[in-house]
Every structure is written in C-alpha cells, then in structure tokens.
Amino acid sequence: MIRFSANLSMLFLEVPELERPAAARRAGFDAVEIQFPYGHPAERWHDALREAGVELVLFNVPAGDLMGGGQGLAGVPGREAAFRDAVDEAAAVARVLRPRHVNVLAGCPAAGHGRERCLDTLAANLAYAAEVMADAGVGVVTEAVNTVDRPGYLIDGTQSALDVIDRAGHANLRIQYDLYHMQIMEGDLIRSLRTHWARIGHIQFADNPGRHEPGTGEIHFANVFAEIERLPYDGFVGAEYVPSRRTEETLAWLEGRRR
Template structure:
C-alpha cells in the first residue's frame, strides 16, 4: 500500500470524516488525501493523522461556494480577492498538516464570460498562488476535469493544461493526471501519460464509466499499473473513486 493514497472524501463514507483515518490505517494505507478539509480543525485532523500514522498527501484549495455551484475560483474575474484568501487558507492547512500538494480547481465559467480574460486571470492567479506555495516548499496542481461530470469547467483539455503549465513556468506547478478524467476527455491513456510525464506531479485513478474502483469499468488497470512501472513513475497513486459496494471490499483489485 506504500504507493497508494486513499481519498477520504470519496472512500470510507460509511463513517464520519474524522473516523476515516482509522479506517485507512486498518486497510493498510500509509497515505491519504482529501478534497476539502476546511470544515474540520487542523488540530483534529493532525491528531487523527498522528494517531493512525497516516500522512496526508493532497488537499484542494477551498473551491468557493460549492452549494451554489462554484467549482474553484481561479478563473473568475469577480473573485480574485476571494481566491487569494483561499490560497492563504490552503497554505495554512497544508503547512500545519504537512501536505506537500495542493490542487487548485479552475472554476466554471458562464456561457457569456470572456474566456480570454478568464485565461489571463487564471495565469495570474496560478502564478500568485505558486509563488506563495514555493516559500513553503508546496506543489500546486492543476487537473483537467471532464465536461460530462462538470459542465462548463474551464480546464477540460490536457493539451491546454500543458500550455498553462508552460506559460506559468514555475517548477512547483504540475499536472494532476486523473486516469478517469483523461479517459472521459481524450482516451489514449498510456500515450497521454507518456507525453506529459515530465510535468505530472500526482496521479489519481477510478474506473470508467461509473467512477468506481478498478475492475468495474472498461479501463485495463492491470496494464496501467504495468505501464507506470515501465515509465518509472515514482509518485503516489490517489484512489479517488466512489466504491461500488462497501469501501473495505473495494480494494480487492489490490491483492
């Protein structure tokens, strides 16, 4: 289990969030990740990490008002100060909890929004965030998300994500390669991974369709894992899937 990071926002949801760290330990995981830890105190989370000897590998920046449909603030022209505040909050949690990676969701644009302006704001905001994170030795991740699951999401193409990384041109800004999303957007998983390997900072997996555990969809994860060894990917593999059935039973593919 030493290369896998279990996502506690999507797995072990049978129990309250703070109890999921114990579940992760009991299942044999050394690493966990979660999307938005901000409704819980840093002290409570830190205690659970210490009690269960689990390290937190990844969190997301605060996404704005999720209930009102916001999925990140980084491209929104009227949310620049709120984005900066979210960066400070994310850094506070990451440094306190010793989290090395922070994913920045781009946001959803309205149909009438100026996409060119949004892109310029995105570049400026990423540069701002990455500069602050670099001082704390933190990596900032961006991730293409498919438009079937999240219509209107600004960053829904891996080539565009790579262009953004090139333009920001900071060593601590990297690509989060989610096999589920890339399969839904582009397919050609192994070719796309190999093409962008040098800018990948974190990997996540789920099967497609359904976004459940490997073995429930059409992705050949046995080949994916063989391939990751072949290309000498050394990073963590985040399990960001919704278990089909009981969470504990969703790890059978690991044996």
C-alpha cells in the first residue's frame, strides 16, 4: 500500500497554513510535507501536526533566492557559509518536527563559475548536510528539476542526481524522484523507478503538462502507482501539484487508491 503525503505548500491553500494539517487529515491523508516551514515557529507546526494526527515526512532546507528566480545556495561557490547556516536552521527545525527527510535544492549555476565547479560545491554541501542531518536522525534527499520550468538547473535528470550524490560520497543521501519533472526530462518513469528505487528516499508527483492533479495530463498514474506498490520502496509518495480546482475536488486519484 502506497503511503501518500500532501504537500501543504501547494494543496489546501484554501485555509491558513497552520490549519492545513487538519484539512489534509479530513481529506484522508495521514502524512504531509511542507516546502519551507520557517514562517512559523517550529513548535506551532508541531502542535498543529499533533492535533491533526498527521506525520510530517519532508521539508526543504532554506534555498536563499532560488524560489524568486535566483541561483539558490547549494551550488554557489563562495556561499558555503550561508548554505551551512541554512542547514543548521533546518536541523534545528528537524529536531522539533522529526521529518523522515529534508530536501536540498541544488539551484542553478552561479554566474562567473563553470558548471563543474558548481557541481563540486553542491557535492561538498550535500555531504555537509548529510552529516549534520544524520546527527539529527534525518535523511537528506536532492531532486532533479526540469529545465523547461527552471532553465539551467544544476541537476536535471536521474543520472545527474545520482552522479552528484556519488560525488558527495555520504550514505545519508538519496534521490527525491519527482514524476512531473522526470516525465518532462526523461519519460520512461516505470523503468527508472524499477532501476533506481533503492536510491530513492522520497517520491513526488503531478501530471504533465500543467503540473496539476492526476488525470489532467499524459502520465498514466494507475500504472505508475501500481509499479510503486510492487517495488520494495518504503518511502512516501508526495502529492505536490497545483490543484486545478479546490483541493478537495482534485482527489479522485486518492479515492481510487482506496478501492
């Protein structure tokens, strides 16, 4: 049985942030993820999650200016100190919220630096994050992102994600495999999952094109979800899509998995 999580930074936006864990629980989720939980004290998130009866399984390490279209932190030579501060901030939150994983966003190449140097910086920063989070009992993942939405992103495919993880050389690192991004960049989702499941720490999904809920695009989710169920994969599968309607009206895919 797949264990689904609801991304509270994209779903249930109809209610305030701290009310979203309860909204997710009412909709049938027992796990959630949050992109950046830093806008509220960790203790308030902890209370909201506990009262709703849901588990937090993932959040992101602070990524600097990345979400505003910048380069981020993780792959920028000369910004290692800022990245370490971001990891330390995430670790403090993780000690309160106890997620399964935190996600390090690789970002885009820094102006004036070659791509290989940025990848070396990213690998070293991933190794640092993996070590700090291991001390907190939390795994680290990093995600390949499509270059249609984010031109120039440092890791843009499954193999490039594996390559930088191997370069980092830490056992506490895995892939965050996003079906939406990899459908755009590679397709062949089922074969990729079969090949790499043991190195995947977290899966996310949205349909393509549009990044909306399953059934709005080209991905055959019934087959992909059935394959995930067949695999020995023991992580969560996160709904990280932009609802085309009210969130509750986009959950037919979840109801279908319960039958």
